[in-house]
Amino acid sequence: MSNSRGGYVNPYLSGAVLGLVLFGAFWLTGGGLGASGGINRIQLAVAQKVVPDVVDHNAYFAHTAGGSKNPLANPLVPMLAGVVLGGFLSGLAFKRVKVEVRKGPSISVRNRLILALVGGIIMGWGARMARGCTSGQGLSGGAVLSAGSWAFLMAFFAGGYAMAWFVRKTWN
């Protein structure tokens, strides 16, 4: 198998480690990994403070954050905090903590950031449509052999390959 390049751990080894963490999550808590769920809850906590009327009058938001409900009272929130810490620690260990913008050589920083924001919005919308992001739906659902999660994974890769040509300037 290929050697690690660019200071990254061998992908198969990282995959095995990630698989162990994923399995551990199921074995310990009965639920898998999730990222967008935690982001959703933090987003709702902010919305609850800023636009409480909107949250209370939208069934989808109110389900998690309506009235006096605390959207942060969910294991996915401490998990998200752990992801930040874990990513930071690994970044420290491999000397990758650095303020920078990652992009292809032929795109400006400003445009890259605009596209990051647009892509993020599309991703957030899609992740709720799919009832989970690549972690909660793809990894976790895939590991428990959920039929819909495998269909989702194929759709995700199909969407990516279909889009790749149009944004090649951003990355190459």
Place this chain on the structure above:
Amino acid sequence: MGPFAHTMEWGTTTVYVVSFIIGIGFGAALEMAGFGDSRKLTGQFYLRDMTVLKVMFGAVVMAAVLLGLFSAFGWIDMSLVWINPTYLWPGIVGGLVMGVGFMIGGFCPGTSVVAASTLKVDGIVFLIGVGIGIFVFGLTLPQFEGFWLSSNYGHITLPEVFHVSKGVVLIAVVFVGLFSFMLAELSEAKFGEGMQGHELHILPRRPLSWAAVGLLIVAAGAAALKGEPTGEDLWLRIAPTAEKAIKDRTVYVHPLEVAEITRNTDLYTVVLDVRDEADFNLFHLRESRRVTQAQLDDPGFVKKLSSMPDNTVFFTVSWDETAATEAWKKLKARGLANVYIVEGGINNWHRIFPVPPCLGKPAKGKHEDETPYLTYFRAVGDCCNTAYPEVAYKQIPTDCYLEMTHDPHVHSAAGSKEPEGPDVKFKHKVKLKKKRAVTGGCG
């Protein structure tokens, strides 16, 4: 036996602390793989850097095999593990949209968190975008809510779709994974940066790598050979505690409490009658459903019951208690939560709630187990008031009803009156428990 959050009844704090620690592992695993770098991530879709496929598929295969192995050997109860429900088309459309978002923005939600944690500005901006996108989804959901809720196949898994055993699926997943890794190596050798002139290695080179591949195949094979636990295996796992519950009679619920729970609008009651059809037709509790032995032995049937709302209380019932208890064991073994037995069965029901004179009279001779206590004059099904004592006697006046109440005054007054059961003291036993400590996914 896992999942420990449920089997050891962890409190909220413990679950949060454990989730935090799992999160650290998750974040570190993503970062060390290079998932904090948008250019590395998107390389997947230009075939130059297949890290995303290798890491994700590797993790899924690893976790799936371990879960299969642990389930087969009884170290984890898969009925307590969260299986993402399949909403097929919303999932596919969501996946396609996410693929597009990934290529434009360079991350998925989890990886953008890791990028943000290592101070990548594009990651931070993307993360803010995700928050906005989720908010926009909530605002726009009313426009397409029908679609979002469509094609719901429940918690269906690949073995159920293809009608093969889980072991077969696991072995297939391992080999598809290994095959895709070889394609990934091929692709990187052809399109990768700085790979020109490198030797092509589509097979592992180091003995350790071969050992890892071998171990994975052996583990999947062992899970397949051992097979998924049968109903009996599952029962043996819980037998010590469950037998005690039967002996202490904590699972036998007094008919008055059954009626009380049926009346409780916060709860949903399902009565499963395990008698045969002829007996069921003679008399059964209102809105009870007959279940056959074949259904009780079918994991798919129990899974359907399990996916009912959390506030569902199940009761099994037979003429007496023997058959109902056997059914309870089967349901309990497959992890059905909040399942109880109607104390004394239908026969006891008749002793507690008044039997209309036209229904039957006590049978003569010595009572044998699992036979009716009444000699029924005819089959009434649930068409008599004693079949639903939770409702005040205000339903369709059957001929039985007319025989019982000649007083028209009683008839008109009924309906506004709270139903009154016989004045019997009994102990409440039903305690609603959550099915899972943690529901996974991104809920």
